[in-house]
Amino acid sequence: xxxxxxxxxxxxxxxxxxxxxxxxxxxxxxxxxxxxxxxxxxxxxxxxxxxxxxxxxxxxxxxxxxxxxxxxxxxxxxxxxxxxxxxxxxxxxxxxxxxxxxxxxxxxxxxxxxxx
Amino acid sequence: xxxxxxxxxxxxxxxxxxxxxxxxxxxxxxxxxxxxxxxxxxxxxxxxxxxxxxxxxxxxxxxxxxxxxxxxxxxxxxxxxxxxxxxxxxxxxxxxxxxxxxxxxxxxxxxxxxxx
Numbered sequence: 001x002x003x004x005x006x007x008x009x010x011x012x013x014x015x016x017x018x019x020x021x022x023x024x025x026x027x028x029x030x031x032x033x034x035x036x037x038x039x040x041x042x043x044x045x046x047x048x049x050x051x052x053x054x055x056x057x058x059x060x061x062x063x064x065x066x067x068x069x070x071x072x073x074x075x076x077x078x079x080x081x082x083x084x085x086x087x088x089x090x091x092x093x094x095x096x097x098x099x100x101x102x103x104x105x106x107x108x109x110x111x112x113x114x115x116x
Numbered sequence: 117x118x119x120x121x122x123x124x125x126x127x128x129x130x131x132x133x134x135x136x137x138x139x140x141x142x143x144x145x146x147x148x149x150x151x152x153x154x155x156x157x158x159x160x161x162x163x164x165x166x167x168x169x170x171x172x173x174x175x176x177x178x179x180x181x182x183x184x185x186x187x188x189x190x191x192x193x194x195x196x197x198x199x200x201x202x203x204x205x206x207x208x209x210x211x212x213x214x215x216x217x218x219x220x221x222x223x224x225x226x227x228x229x230x231x232x
Contacts, residue, residue, distance in 0.1 A: 107159035
């Protein structure tokens, strides 16, 4: 079975540009979460989407936005890139069952973004 | 505000011995805890989880212990193997804010090195 897939693998952009990262969840998973990981730290939560609606948002500026499509895939968009946005961007999917079920997230390989 | 902390940046053990990785948390709302293993240039791989209604969960060589009163969890790997060498992250989640466990809060990670 295919796991979580992300594209592209690597990306180099310059300051001020815009970037779109893509994620396809595990088949049957309806929830997608995005994380940013900078070197030497644990992943930081950016967004969670479930059934095309935003369920949660981390402490990131409005330059970061995301959406989820009817097939449950997702895009993360970052506008006006800064040098500090250079990081590994991780997508995770989970079943998205409500009602207190302890849902486990499974991660994709990530997209390495370098901002010059 | 670091709600999940892994105070040991690194751990070195001999093959065949026990590896013990520790994690502390401060948020009493967390009720689901997970351990992930990460190799360079890859996404985190789910290892094992524990719900707050349990104090121990085992899966093969991996056992996670949870001490709710101390807000502390640990991962035991027995016996340790060279292939276990990686960065280990603990993560915590809850159903707060309607995210249905879709938001993980990670520790900073511990680099485990298992020597042959």
